Amino acid sequence: MNKFILTCVLFLSALSVHAKSFVYCSEGSPSSFNPQLVTDGTSTNATAGVLYNGLVEFQIGTTKIVPALAESWEISKDKMTYTFKLRKGVKFHTTKYFTPTRDFNATDVLFSIDRQRLASHPFHLVSGGKYEYFDGMEMGKIIKEVKALDPYLVQITLSSPEAPFLANMAMSFMGILSEEYGAKLTAANKKADMDNFPVGTSAFIFQSYAKDSVIKYTSNPQYWGKHGNIDKLIFAITPDANVRHQKLKTGECQFVNEPSPADIPEMKKNPALTVMQDAGLNIGYLSMNVTKKPFDNLLVRQAINHALNKKSYIDAIYLGNAIIAKNPIPPTIWSYNDSVKDYEYSPEKAKALLAKAGLPNGFETEIWTLPVSRPYNPNGKKMGELMQADLAKVGIKVKLLTFDWPTYLKKASQGDQQMLQMGWTGDNGDPDNFLNTLLGCGAIKGGSNYSMWCDKKFNQAVVEAKTTPDMKKRSSLYKEAQKIFKEQAPWVTLAHSTVFKAMAKNIKGYKVDPLGHDSFNLVNVE
């Protein structure tokens, strides 16, 4: 017992001496510690953000692609072959459960990509064998072959030219896992540990994890890249936004994720805090299921576009921290078509259109409201109530429904809904990531085209743009696609919101990432 107390005292004093610990109040538990298996921001922050590197990465705070585990790369003339020259001397993490005996090399790259790509890979079925991102982006189809030319040269051959390929490679699910660790776990018959006890190459090393409570990391002294001065990184899992705010105020954490918009003015007033903001790379929208009556009628969809007072949503739901959206991509993405004209708020026009569609007295319908708070829609329920009031003015009676988040996504992919609130934060800064992923015909089967909208002309434009290397040509194709989208109105585009991050004053060097992830590699605690 005495020993225990002594250890506690030593531990506490060690904590107080080490002022360089950094507590991050995150909003939830990660679903896995393998970035290949996760798609949500919460899990990505806890895995790819701190533990893993890809061959290429987005420069922190931008969507510019920079070298990471690959020092350089060459793209063949036909845009079909990518050759990556790997960085030498990169060490995997040394942890309690694994000590690497060799540096990072091409076998690790093959191991990581093939695990997701090949059903025959010994690790493919570990943790369920579902690679949502990899499959959702159709990477399996895009990549024809991955070859190691020598231990530090990897060649990836594509089955057809793919303009956003390099951006895809920079996404979190392309993080590189250790092949040597895999071999060790296979020998010990503990393959599942790969996804629970992570070994990566990035700035922080995994220490421990208690579900719904805390994740601990220490800094990686052998990290190959630039490094801030954090020694201990702690994720304090705090689902309630009000509690996160209180913890930040009392100094229990130095950084909070997803602060509630209602708390922003108070945080800004507090001299001990810094609030950073950035135009988010996101879109919040109301999707109408075009396979359900009466939304198969274009006039009805346009009527609903006219009936909703978006301006009032910006004020009430986003508390002014958003701009009205007219296109499905935010204005910070290239190829944004500013000449598209939005449907203006006008209940009269909406009524006229409904009458023209043969529904002068309106109709009854359902809206599914977003059950979770997301930057693109901080309060789905309240927004639903506003929509209900707006639509009642033109005679449409709306019932609001919602489900828990996993059920919501599952049912929505199947197309059970009539109208639903949804949104998207871009993953790689490419318009393809919005237009094709959310509205392409292929995405109906993939489950992310919730409107079940398949327009031939639109689809042709986005598919052609994807396989065209010429930037100018792509841009004009995407602009055309946005025009078709607006005319056909499968969504009501609502808002592009501003993303907020709140932290203590002594945190320096943090940059807001337009892709919505948090990285602490360059953060300094003063």
Add this chain to the structure above:
Amino acid sequence: MKIFFSELFFELKKNCGAMIGIVFIIFSLFIAFLAPLIAPHNPTEVFADALRLPPSFISGGKAGFFFGTDDIGRDLLSRLIYGSRISLSVGFSVVVISLISGTFLGVVSGYYGGMIDRLIMRLTDLIMSLPSILFAIVIVAVLGPGITNAIVAVSVVAVPNFIRIIRAQVMVEKNRQYVQAAKLFGAGNARIMFIEILPNCMAPLIVQASLGFSDGILNVAALGFLGLGAQAPMSEWGTMLSDARSYIESSPWMVTLPGICILLTVLSFNLLGDGLRDALDPRLKKQN
């Protein structure tokens, strides 16, 4: 019966708390009935240019909105007034449903005894062994959220209390001489149970009903708070409370006002219930 109530009222008048309770209940009944006349606005009407206004008597408030507006610009006073309609009718429905079913089961159980009694008692044990709000959540989860289902769930949870009280009373009464006399006159079981015995068990029932009223209101508000009760755009107090939670620091009145309404209503029913118990207890003793 008439004498019973006039005596009851005489006893109640001596109890200050109970009188305050009654006055407030009458006041809220009045408001609930006249809601469309009193409320300054439609409770679901959205004023897009009046978001999160403080009450008009605080600086920053607007004259048209006495208690201010909520986060999407609806008049709080009107919502609270219409909310009293929902809360009172919810309390009433819960009491009626649980009173009728609880009384029936309790009388049957106490009068017949034996297997029927054991069956009904084990059922009440089962319901009472679970925390009431958790059990209500389970029921609503099965039936689906909504005000009607919330009422059903809360009523089911309240039934065992009525069964137990009535059963105990019936077991005492059924051996009394007037029951024996009725039997000798050839009265059937149904007549003895509901016409002879039941009126003599009224006193504890009245107390339990008035307390059940406040439990019902509180439980339905709790379900509303958890998003399982009244659905938008209905202005139910519990739901209003939960919606306003995130503004507790920036706009405290939004969460305070529905909370005060729930508190006052529940408190007044509890005061009334306690007063009734005090008034009825000596009477029971006199009878014995």
